[in-house]
Amino acid sequence: MFRIVVDPDAGPCMGVKRAIEMAETELARSNQLYCVGEILHNTREMDRLVSLGLQTITPSGIGSLPGERIMFRSHGEPPETYQKARHAGAEILDATCPVVTQLQLLVRKSWLEMKKVNGTAVIFGKPDHPEVISLLGFADGKAQVINGINEAGLIDINRPVVLLSQTTMNRKEYHSLVKKIRHRMISCSIHADNLRVHDTICKKVSAREKGLKDFCRKHDLIIFVGGKHSSNSRYLFGTCHQVNRNSHWIEEPGEVESSWAANNSKTGITGGNSTPIWILNEVAATLQNMRQCI
Ligand code: SF4
The missing domain is CATH 3.40.50.11270 (Rossmann fold)
Structure with a gap:
């Protein structure tokens, strides 16, 4: 049906x-x-x-x-x-x-603590992301920003380190980064207490991935709506495609293909974090109209 x-x-x-x-x-x-x-x-x-x-x-x-x-x-x-x-x-x-406000306060507190013991506050995030720019300000511009796991070697593990993350980073990557830093510390015989890790990734963001996979499994065809230049959309569409090969990425309702309305399939419409629901409803209406014309 x-x-x-x-x-x-x-x-x-x-x-x-x-x-x-x-x-x-x-x-x-x-x-x-x-x-x-x-x-x-x-x-x-x-x-x-x-x-x-x-x-x-x-x-x-x-x-x-x-x-x-x-x-x-x-x-x-x-x-x-x-x-x-x-x-x-x-x-x-x-x-x-409010979640970012809490993180800003935590960055401030962590930075002040690290300053007293000649340590480093490290933020796992994208250096040019506005949230990271705001967080850096709460550390007087002195926190170190690490963009990916491959930059783990840049952290000075001989000094105390407190690690925090931008709220929208990938949880798996954050865990891998922590693992890599701990591994370095063990191989240099540095005490584990030298690293303090705060789990500051937004729960809503990490829950979305699981919910999205469940949604894609339940449908025969997925229409994903999101900006082609958005890294968040690329990541979420990749998640859809991994679970459901019949997933299609569009930016606008005008890109809906009539062949998608021709089959008796269960179609799921979803989108990136910046795509408002009213645009998804427009895509649904476009598909419904095409169906009626078949
Ligand atoms: S992703 Fe989470 S922390 Fe960031 S703005 Fe949205 S709700 Fe707030």
């Missing part, structure tokens, strides 16, 4: 959804809001928010907006951006995800 199901776990994560809702509430009130950086990387969703009055600015643009309301997105900002906004007399609408 032909059936279309939109993945109930798809759509932006709690932190991004919360930021969008905060922006919508503010825009309904005042028709104007400035946000430091894009709330999410989805052109159509951004166009919708821009049409409501949202303007994206860079931190350097804050100074020219005295007295305005400025939003900080879910990724968070370093302390210097808060200072800049206060200095400009701007009103801050802080949409930093």
Whole structure:
């Protein structure tokens, strides 16, 4: 029987959804809001928010907006951006995800502890990711950022080390990194207490992979909707394809193929972390219309 199901776990994560809702509430009130950086990387969703009055600015643009309301997105900002906004007399609408706020505080605490014992705070993350830039700020710009397992050798294990991760990194890779550092420590006869590891990967992100695999197993055909340049979409589509070879990656409802509507298959529609549910519903409606024309 032909059936279309939109993945109930798809759509932006709690932190991004919360930021969008905060922006919508503010825009309904005042028709104007400035946000430091894009709330999410989805052109159509951004166009919708821009049409409501949202303007994206860079931190350097804050100074020219005295007295305005400025939003900080879910990724968070370093302390210097808060200072800049206060200095400009701007009103801050802080949409930093509560999970990221906790991590910022933990980075601060870890860095201060390491400073006292001549140790290092290491962040496993992408150096140019806004969340990592914010975290670095909470370590006075002095934490070391490790981008991948192959950089494990760059950590100075002769000094105390505290390891934390960007919330959206891959859990398996984080575990492999920890294993590799521990292995190095053992081979250099360094006491295990020299390394402290915090599990700071967002539970929502790691749970998504398992949920996505279950969803893909339950359907004959998968339509994955997400930006072709997004690394998150590439990773999640890879997960879909691993479980269900009949998975197809599109960016827009206009890319839906009529042959997908021709079979009596159970079709699952899912997407990347930046693809809003309303776009997935548009894909479902497009497929349903094609079915009716067969
Ligand atoms: S911490 Fe989790 S919920 Fe918060 S913004 Fe990051 S991925 Fe989303």
